[in-house]
Amino acid sequence: MRLVDKRPKVSRREVLAAGGAALVAATVTPAGVVMGKAWAATPAALKPETFATLVQMSRDIYPHDNFADALYATAVEGLDKAAKGDAGTKKLLEDGVSVLDAAAQKAHKMPYDQVGWELDRVILLRAIEKDPFFQKVRGHLVTGLYNQPKVWTLLGYEGESASKGGYIDRGFDDINWI
Amino acid sequence: MAAPYDKNDDSVVVVIGSGAGGGTLGAELAINGIDTVILEAGGRHETEDFENDEWPMFSKISWLDKRTTSGSWRVAQDFAGLPAWIVKAVGGSTVHWAGASLRFQPHEFKAHTTYGDIAGASLLDWPIDLKEMEPWYAKAEDRMGVTRTNDIPGLPGNNNFRIMKAGADKLGYKECHTGRMAINSQPRHDRAGCQQIGFCFQGCKTGAKWSTLVAEIPKGEATGKLEVRPNAQVLKIEHDKSGKVTGVLYADKDGNQQRQKARAVCVAGNSIESPRLLLNSASSMFPDGLANSSGQVGRNYMRHMTGSVYAVFDKPVHMYRGTTMAGIIMDEAKHDPTRGFAAGYEMETLSLGVPFLAAFLDPGAWGREFSSAMDMYPNMAGMWLVGEDMPQEKNAITLHKSEKDAHGLPIPNVHFDDHENDIAMRNHAYRQGAAVYDAVGATRTFPTPPYPSTHNLGTNRMSEKPGDGVVNKWGQAHDVKNLFVSDGSVFTTGAAENPTLTIVSLALRQAHHIKDRMAKGTL
Numbered sequence: 001m002r003l004v005d006k007r008p009k010v011s012r013r014e015v016l017a018a019g020g021a022a023l024v025a026a027t028v029t030p031a032g033v034v035m036g037k038a039w040a041a042t043p044a045a046l047k048p049e050t051f052a053t054l055v056q057m058s059r060d061i062y063p064h065d066n067f068a069d070a071l072y073a074t075a076v077e078g079l080d081k082a083a084k085g086d087a088g089t090k091k092l093l094e095d096g097v098s099v100l101d102a103a104a105q106k107a108h109k110m111p112y113d114q115v116g117w118e119l120d121r122v123i124l125l126r127a128i129e130k131d132p133f134f135q136k137v138r139g140h141l142v143t144g145l146y147n148q149p150k151v152w153t154l155l156g157y158e159g160e161s162a163s164k165g166g167y168i169d170r171g172f173d174d175i176n177w178i
Numbered sequence: 179m180a181a182p183y184d185k186n187d188d189s190v191v192v193v194i195g196s197g198a199g200g201g202t203l204g205a206e207l208a209i210n211g212i213d214t215v216i217l218e219a220g221g222r223h224e225t226e227d228f229e230n231d232e233w234p235m236f237s238k239i240s241w242l243d244k245r246t247t248s249g250s251w252r253v254a255q256d257f258a259g260l261p262a263w264i265v266k267a268v269g270g271s272t273v274h275w276a277g278a279s280l281r282f283q284p285h286e287f288k289a290h291t292t293y294g295d296i297a298g299a300s301l302l303d304w305p306i307d308l309k310e311m312e313p314w315y316a317k318a319e320d321r322m323g324v325t326r327t328n329d330i331p332g333l334p335g336n337n338n339f340r341i342m343k344a345g346a347d348k349l350g351y352k353e354c355h356t357g358r359m360a361i362n363s364q365p366r367h368d369r370a371g372c373q374q375i376g377f378c379f380q381g382c383k384t385g386a387k388w389s390t391l392v393a394e395i396p397k398g399e400a401t402g403k404l405e406v407r408p409n410a411q412v413l414k415i416e417h418d419k420s421g422k423v424t425g426v427l428y429a430d431k432d433g434n435q436q437r438q439k440a441r442a443v444c445v446a447g448n449s450i451e452s453p454r455l456l457l458n459s460a461s462s463m464f465p466d467g468l469a470n471s472s473g474q475v476g477r478n479y480m481r482h483m484t485g486s487v488y489a490v491f492d493k494p495v496h497m498y499r500g501t502t503m504a505g506i507i508m509d510e511a512k513h514d515p516t517r518g519f520a521a522g523y524e525m526e527t528l529s530l531g532v533p534f535l536a537a538f539l540d541p542g543a544w545g546r547e548f549s550s551a552m553d554m555y556p557n558m559a560g561m562w563l564v565g566e567d568m569p570q571e572k573n574a575i576t577l578h579k580s581e582k583d584a585h586g587l588p589i590p591n592v593h594f595d596d597h598e599n600d601i602a603m604r605n606h607a608y609r610q611g612a613a614v615y616d617a618v619g620a621t622r623t624f625p626t627p628p629y630p631s632t633h634n635l636g637t638n639r640m641s642e643k644p645g646d647g648v649v650n651k652w653g654q655a656h657d658v659k660n661l662f663v664s665d666g667s668v669f670t671t672g673a674a675e676n677p678t679l680t681i682v683s684l685a686l687r688q689a690h691h692i693k694d695r696m697a698k699g700t701l
């Protein structure tokens with residue numbers, strides 16, 4: 001069978017920095033830039049802290065241990081853009097993150113993106129999963145995350161095929177274990 | 179006269195919509211020498227506009243005008259603003275369709291007689307039977323180049339099919355093959371053979387897949403008797419004092435209203451827009467909507483019992499390689515009430531790319547339960563389940579009470595409640611679909627809920643008696659002599675099979691009926 005290479009085509013440094021299921025490590029510079037591992041973003045509408053929390057929340061909603069934080073940050077950039085165009089969306093996201101942080105403070109005495117175990121963070125998310133805030137973030141991620149060509153590669157999906165002559169000579173029927 | 183036609187030319191037949199029904203009808207009328215104008219709401223996108231990319235292609239040509247939903251069906255919860263996946267472009271939904279082309283079984287034309295009275299279901303026999311349809315099915319299969327008919331070989335099976343076939347064999351299913359597909363397995367009728375590109379739902383880049391855009395409309399246009407006018411959305415069908423239709427009012431690409439006169443009008447806007455247009459064409463003479471003396475316009479909306487089963491294996495499959503609908507199991511299509519429900523269903527392979535699978539595998543789901551499934555994408559196989567659903571009067575397209583579209587017309591609401599029979603059938607199909615995959619070692623299976631409706635049927639049903647339905651056996655409105663319906667909305671009942679071959683066969687038959695009537699001077 002012709003197998004697909006799921007390894008991302010990125011530099012060794014980026015791969016090393018990608019860092020699995022650990023917490024998304026992001027710091028906010030005085031200039032308002034969110035600095036992550038091998039990614040940085042300058043939010044146009046959201047508070048940098050809000051942006052960073054949304055990146056963590058995105059990973060917790062659709063956790064893929066072989067995805068670099070940068071892919072989740074790219075998805076959150078879409079939310080930031082929506083917030084820039086619409087004050088209601090901005091308020092929804094800012095307020096939503098405040099509520100989430102308050103819940104984290106109550107349960108764990110720390111903000112959401114410092115809570116160490118994924119399961120503990122997921123419990124906080126389950127409590128708000130019907131809320132418009134959560135639905136907005138999750139709904140956006142369906143395309144914001146999964147419609148990124150880099151994500152396709154990591155999931156083993158080959159994308160466009162017409163320019164390569166389709167699969168007629170590239171393994172459409174090459175299964176050898178059935 | 180030759181195309182293009184003058185808007186005041188009242189000798190033309192106007193066809194509304196250029197999809198499976200309208201595109202075929204318009205071409206066949208032109209081939210038979212009849213001056214025809216197809217008004218199509220969408221734009222014209224030829225093959226070079228097609229992209230192997232799910233969301234951009236969806237956004238480019240889908241019908242995205244606002245619609246609302248109601249009822250207990252899961253689509254109303256998961257996709258409240260998108261009840262159906264229908265194309266708004268020249269070629270209609272045949273640009274995105276998969277190509278499965280199956281004839282009805284004989285008993286499916288006689289659903290009421292065969293299944294009997296079922297509580298809550300508005301079952302009715304079709305006023306035609308398989309015998310009458312056979313020559314038209316044969317003609318349609320030839321036109322569409324359906325594999326396994328007319329000595330056309332079946333398509334080769336891809337990996338997704340080979341999993342299905344191995345499972346079907348283990349379960350003892352007897353009728354499993356690579357389907358009857360309107361996809362060239364070898365070059366035919368000036369169109370190429372399939373290159374197993376795997377983006378059938380995004381418009382076929384090789385032209386191997388039949389659509390009215392690449393196959394019928396060019397043939398019609400070549401006669402000089404067919405004009406296809408894109409970006410022309412019909413708003414209202416007009417009539418004279420005698421109750422005969424005289425033409426249509428449409429909005430052109432700039433939103434300006436235009437009037438096209440007509441000798442006869444054929445409505446083929448698919449099962450949401452066709453009844454909506456008739457309802458929006460209400461007048462003092464027809465206060466409940468045009469052709470609606472029966473009160474059946476918009477009712478009996480069917481969308482097929484659907485669902486999918488995806489399965490994960492411990493080894494790679496690569497389901498997305500090759501034809502999207504690559505094979506079928508037909509053993510469950512029979513009517514066998516011992517299974518606990520009336521009518522039957524088909525199991526057909528299906529593959530979605532990562533972008534669509536993320537949206538449709540389990541809408542609303544999140545967390546590791548979901549992402550771990552996506553992580554196994556290369557090891558997945560998939561099938562779609564499609565069966566006959568029960569017509570119900572309350573399942574209906576109605577005009578929204580307050581919301582209006584860009585032209586100031588009420589938008590449609592799509593109401594659907596699953597019938598008990600639909601639910602029992604879906605549960606059976608989920609079980610059997612999972613069993614197929616379990617038989618060949620699936621480590622995990624997913625009973626995936628219905629997608630927005632691709633098979634929209636029944637909202638202008640065909641009936642023997644005028645009181646029972648909207649059109650007669652020719653698709654002619656019971657109430658209006660020169661008004662026809664030419665799409666899947668005429669289906670009296672849904673049958674288990676994918677509907678398009680039957681829509682095309684009925685359109686070909688209707689074209690010849692119109693020609694005969696014109697020759698006799700009765701139209």
Ligand SMILES: Cc1cc2nc3c(=O)[nH]c(=O)nc-3n(C[C@H](O)[C@H](O)[C@H](O)COP(=O)(O)OP(=O)(O)OC[C@H]3O[C@@H](n4cnc5c(N)ncnc54)[C@H](O)[C@@H]3O)c2cc1C
Nearest residue numbers: 195197198199219270271275276277278412447665676678
């Ligand atoms: C992804 C997908 C896969 C499918 N696969 C299969 C399959 O394998 N087998 C099968 O049998 N079927 C399949 N179908 C279904 C099939 O495409 C439809 O059943 C068929 O095309 C319906 O034909 P129609 O003529 O009723 O409507 P359509 O083909 O949808 O055409 C309707 C046309 O009318 C136009 N229109 C609507 N209102 C107006 C108006 N007011 N003025 C002007 N124009 C208007 C629309 O823009 C559209 O172009 C599939 C559909 C989809 C979306």
Ligand code: SF4
Nearest residue numbers: 372373375376378382
């Ligand atoms: S798989 Fe075949 S039919 Fe489908 S898009 Fe490719 S060439 Fe066309």
